[in-house]
Amino acid sequence: MIPQEFEYSAPKSLDEAITLLGRGAKPLAGGMSLIPMMKLRLAVPDHLADLGRIKDLSYIREHSGSLLIGATTTHYAVESSALVRSKCPLLAETAANIGDVQVRNRGTIGGSVAHADPSADYPAALQALEAQIVARGSKGERAIPIDSFLADTFTTALEPGEIIREVIVPIDGAGVGVCYQKVAQKASGFAVVGIAVRIQRGGEKLSMVRVGVTGLSNRAYRATHTERALEGRTGTPAEIEAAANLVAQGVDANSDIHASAPYRTHLAKIHAARALAKALARAE
Amino acid sequence: MATITKPETLLGKRIRRREDPRLITGTATYVDDIKMPGMYYAAILRSPHAAANIRSLNVQPALARKGVLTVFTGKDTEHAGSVPCGAALPGLRVPHHHLLALDRVYFVGHPLAVVVATDRYIARDAAELIEVDYDVLSAVADPEKALAAGAPAVHPQWPDNTAFTFHQEGGEVDKAFAEADVIVKQRITSQRLIPMAMETRGVVADWRAAERALTLYTSTQAPHLVRTLVAQVLGLEDNRLRVVAPEVGGGFGSKIDTYAEEILMAFVAMKIRKPVKWIGSRREDFLCTIHGRGHVDYYELAARRDGEITAIKLKIIQDLGAFLSLLTPAIPTLSVLMMPGLYRTKNIRADVVGAFTNCMATDAYRGAGRPEATHGIERMVDILAAELKMDPAEVRLKNFIHNEEFPFPTATGLVYDSGDYAAPLRKAMDMVDYGKFRQEQARARQEGKLLGIGMSTYGEICAFGPSPATPAGGWESSQVKVEPSGKVTVATGISPHGQGEETTFAQITADELGIGLDDVIVVHGDTSLVPYGIGTFGSRSTAVGGTALYFALQELKTKLKKWGVTLLESEDVTLADGRCTCNKSGKSVSFQEIAFAAYRAMKVPAGAEPGLVSTYFWEPPNFTFPFGAHIVVTEIDRDTGEVFIRRYVAIDDCGKILNPLIVDGQVHGGVAQGIGQALWEQAVYDDNGQLITGELMDYAVAKAPMMPWIESGHTVTPSPVNPLGVKGVGEAGTIGASPAVVNSVVDALSHLGVRHIDMPLTPEKIWNLVSAGGGK
Numbered sequence A: 001m002i003p004q005e006f007e008y009s010a011p012k013s014l015d016e017a018i019t020l021l022g023r024g025a026k027p028l029a030g031g032m033s034l035i036p037m038m039k040l041r042l043a044v045p046d047h048l049a050d051l052g053r054i055k056d057l058s059y060i061r062e063h064s065g066s067l068l069i070g071a072t073t074t075h076y077a078v079e080s081s082a083l084v085r086s087k088c089p090l091l092a093e094t095a096a097n098i099g100d101v102q103v104r105n106r107g108t109i110g111g112s113v114a115h116a117d118p119s120a121d122y123p124a125a126l127q128a129l130e131a132q133i134v135a136r137g138s139k140g141e142r143a144i145p146i147d148s149f150l151a152d153t154f155t156t157a158l159e160p161g162e163i164i165r166e167v168i169v170p171i172d173g174a175g176v177g178v179c180y181q182k183v184a185q186k187a188s189g190f191a192v193v194g195i196a197v198r199i200q201r202g203g204e205k206l207s208m209v210r211v212g213v214t215g216l217s218n219r220a221y222r223a224t225h226t227e228r229a230l231e232g233r234t235g236t237p238a239e240i241e242a243a244a245n246l247v248a249q250g251v252d253a254n255s256d257i258h259a260s261a262p263y264r265t266h267l268a269k270i271h272a273a274r275a276l277a278k279a280l281a282r283a284e
Numbered sequence B: 001m002a003t004i005t006k007p008e009t010l011l012g013k014r015i016r017r018r019e020d021p022r023l024i025t026g027t028a029t030y031v032d033d034i035k036m037p038g039m040y041y042a043a044i045l046r047s048p049h050a051a052a053n054i055r056s057l058n059v060q061p062a063l064a065r066k067g068v069l070t071v072f073t074g075k076d077t078e079h080a081g082s083v084p085c086g087a088a089l090p091g092l093r094v095p096h097h098h099l100l101a102l103d104r105v106y107f108v109g110h111p112l113a114v115v116v117a118t119d120r121y122i123a124r125d126a127a128e129l130i131e132v133d134y135d136v137l138s139a140v141a142d143p144e145k146a147l148a149a150g151a152p153a154v155h156p157q158w159p160d161n162t163a164f165t166f167h168q169e170g171g172e173v174d175k176a177f178a179e180a181d182v183i184v185k186q187r188i189t190s191q192r193l194i195p196m197a198m199e200t201r202g203v204v205a206d207w208r209a210a211e212r213a214l215t216l217y218t219s220t221q222a223p224h225l226v227r228t229l230v231a232q233v234l235g236l237e238d239n240r241l242r243v244v245a246p247e248v249g250g251g252f253g254s255k256i257d258t259y260a261e262e263i264l265m266a267f268v269a270m271k272i273r274k275p276v277k278w279i280g281s282r283r284e285d286f287l288c289t290i291h292g293r294g295h296v297d298y299y300e301l302a303a304r305r306d307g308e309i310t311a312i313k314l315k316i317i318q319d320l321g322a323f324l325s326l327l328t329p330a331i332p333t334l335s336v337l338m339m340p341g342l343y344r345t346k347n348i349r350a351d352v353v354g355a356f357t358n359c360m361a362t363d364a365y366r367g368a369g370r371p372e373a374t375h376g377i378e379r380m381v382d383i384l385a386a387e388l389k390m391d392p393a394e395v396r397l398k399n400f401i402h403n404e405e406f407p408f409p410t411a412t413g414l415v416y417d418s419g420d421y422a423a424p425l426r427k428a429m430d431m432v433d434y435g436k437f438r439q440e441q442a443r444a445r446q447e448g449k450l451l452g453i454g455m456s457t458y459g460e461i462c463a464f465g466p467s468p469a470t471p472a473g474g475w476e477s478s479q480v481k482v483e484p485s486g487k488v489t490v491a492t493g494i495s496p497h498g499q500g501e502e503t504t505f506a507q508i509t510a511d512e513l514g515i516g517l518d519d520v521i522v523v524h525g526d527t528s529l530v531p532y533g534i535g536t537f538g539s540r541s542t543a544v545g546g547t548a549l550y551f552a553l554q555e556l557k558t559k560l561k562k563w564g565v566t567l568l569e570s571e572d573v574t575l576a577d578g579r580c581t582c583n584k585s586g587k588s589v590s591f592q593e594i595a596f597a598a599y600r601a602m603k604v605p606a607g608a609e610p611g612l613v614s615t616y617f618w619e620p621p622n623f624t625f626p627f628g629a630h631i632v633v634t635e636i637d638r639d640t641g642e643v644f645i646r647r648y649v650a651i652d653d654c655g656k657i658l659n660p661l662i663v664d665g666q667v668h669g670g671v672a673q674g675i676g677q678a679l680w681e682q683a684v685y686d687d688n689g690q691l692i693t694g695e696l697m698d699y700a701v702a703k704a705p706m707m708p709w710i711e712s713g714h715t716v717t718p719s720p721v722n723p724l725g726v727k728g729v730g731e732a733g734t735i736g737a738s739p740a741v742v743n744s745v746v747d748a749l750s751h752l753g754v755r756h757i758d759m760p761l762t763p764e765k766i767w768n769l770v771s772a773g774g775g776k
């Protein structure tokens, strides 16, 4: 690949990285999205700050009912972590569905959410998990709810000079069933649609339903119509189907050579139903 | 142990490829691994528009960039000749194909200027500094639209966008159609594909002015052809041009052509008097390496009620692209040759229209014309079977050429060498348990499941080919050199790039000479090392190149025997198992002793000369015609339209099998590309001529996890065309696969009234059909 000329720095600390960002540097994490853009010269950064040498930015920790995941934690580390698998299986299942093994070995959770590709997998799961994105800039740190973080296609709530430090996801108790269901685009592996579901059963009734959708529109979103249609119900097949049919309610669906808007919408409904049924079965 | 056993033959054994260790350890030398002292790097500025006049071109900003040596534009290469098209057809319009665009660009990727700099990064950056003022014109990217009235003219001098028309006819077509019980018609497309060799194209040119000698290292399938053509275009003497194909990372036909960049780098090196390197990016390879297929076919089949096909009509609209690459216009004529498939009908009519479009040229891609023809006829047979409510296997068995009819002259002018067409079909049907599957399918349908089975019984033309039938000679050369030590070097005119002939040719040699496999090396791909050769394409390497080797070895054995006679002082000798033995005394000399004696030359046999070398150029009397049957079982997710291949059975008859491991590998790779065409791959140009599947993120080639398990088997019908009995297997898998997959999917949907689906069978297309309750 022959990108345009650029300067390269490898900061050793987050503070150093933030200083570099203040001078206009662009963060480089796994490079799995940034490098292909540079190859095509769609991205032409003058200066890259490689986050890979920053100590303690790649970690998975448990902390008062949540999992804290460092920004440079690779997809593979998430997929294979015993902690994530037991405490937040939805995230592990989603990570395992990203691209191929080479991509998962390099790509990072921070890079994925910062890139905000409308077909990326993580955002669906993070929506269903109501995750928080912790960003740090020269003025300090703030936690941004994922729904406001994902502003639009390739656009986030990050301010210039801010860096993602951590992703926070909740640890679910017993009785929660999860599922990530995806239709992969055959060439890239990205989601034509991806549905992340998190369901809790409280006795007979479904006490919590969270559905994150990616690939369908300009950004990953929560299918609140589906959630509301199921919460408080028992989750019969008919209820699931009816709720799944609301998954694209009010959404302007994408259309490209890989799937037209009507077909994408249809796939979202089918896979929402399948993911809901699977998650429900796992919640039992 | 006193028993004497004849050493086992190496031919027929699953011997591992000797090529592989260097490939899998990353120690092979590709073009990009070649570095020359003082070498410069070239980057090419390419058109972002499919059609535009160039108002002005300012190279000054690029020249001003530090590290840039020079920039060449169309004006510099204006008189350097035309990128060659080697195919000839009556009335063919061949546009002059300048190395660099002169005042107009014709497709996205069309080269405009070449920047030469001290490194490849500077060269690329500088190329982007060149200022071009385009007057953008309307383009046409679809062959049928190009032929419609009022379409933008790709070449202003030919407003009908027609490069040629071609007609071929045999038998009594009109009569057969008039008398037919049934006529079935279908429009069938074979979409544009990207050949996608793993290694992109690349060239290093090294000009030694003092010697007037040019060496061109290039990723090609046909180094001698490149030498002849580059020498011709640039007006160089061919004996001063050396072309080397180092390790070549795949070609699939796309590297038969001599490309603008090969000539351009030779031109640049001669101008700057320094070595220069150009390596195409993946994007450049997408845009500027030939594409495959690009057919719109209109078929009509006439038949009797009992299933006998009585005539075939075919109209082919071939998307040529903007320029004619080496074989571009010849490819659809191969489809015409192959249009009757394995069936007996002698009544055929074909009309081809070659349409210019503002796209990259199409040319030979694995199968080259035969996959299109096979896809067409195999789909039509299924459509006929559906029309007659007959089983598709039955229709095929009814129409196959019978075994006793070989050699069989076809209505298209070929003579099929040999065959037993029912054998692979029966074998494949047994393997899938066809009868039982039909019962299972009926049950599955009642449960609402979509299960299908499809077959293709393909034939192909291989071993290109008798010289009169080819544009550049169809023979092949081989040279066997025995060194004084008794080690053997085989030089072959073919140019393998993944096919494994370094292994199979060593097997042939070791068997013929009775020596060990490791005593033989096989060299190729360097015009200064091997006699003139034609190259590797059209499944010809073993059938033609291997045969040339076989005959060189026979000549060598005659020489060996002469030396044996002299050394053993007896006329009554036998040459076998690596020794020459006197039949009377039992005394013998080894192959190594003969080799040494031939170079030591103390006593030269009468009628012989010192040394042990023999060279043979072999002209094949005919093509070969491999065949086979592929059967595919598919299941369709009716909610999403996704296709799952449940079973893939491939029975191929490629004549004698020299190395089953390599044959299986060729079939697997071919099937992967055939399934790729059937289900996933498509080169999509939009109406403005932009290639919107120009990245691997959008163009879906088959990857290992997407592949089904392939159950492969063989029948063996030796070819009478060559003494090895081999036919060729490089393209078989690709040719057999796509119709089998499509037939299977159409079968799964047939009860919904679906008759045909064009490739690729995207889930969305299928879902649309299923949700509409079927086809028309």
Ligand SMILES: Cc1cc2nc3c(=O)[nH]c(=O)nc-3n(C[C@H](O)[C@H](O)[C@H](O)COP(=O)(O)OP(=O)(O)OC[C@H]3O[C@@H](n4cnc5c(N)ncnc54)[C@H](O)[C@@H]3O)c2cc1C
Pocket: A026, A027, A028, A029, A030, A031, A032, A033, A034, A035, A036, A051, A071, A072, A097, A098, A099, A100, A103, A106, A107, A108, A109, A110, A111, A112, A114, A115, A117, A119, A120, A121, A122, A162, A163, A164, A165, A188, A189, A190, A191
């Ligand atoms: C072949 C292939 C297939 C793929 N398939 C999938 C798939 O199926 N599903 C999927 O979801 N993704 C897929 N991806 C994308 C992959 O997951 C990327 O790894 C991910 O999108 C970006 O992560 P990264 O660490 O590689 O980020 P980079 O490419 O390094 O960076 C991406 C962007 O994020 C910014 N950035 C990175 N880290 C931070 C940070 N900590 N703070 C602020 N900004 C930051 C960068 O500046 C850049 O703008 C695929 C990629 C490839 C190459």
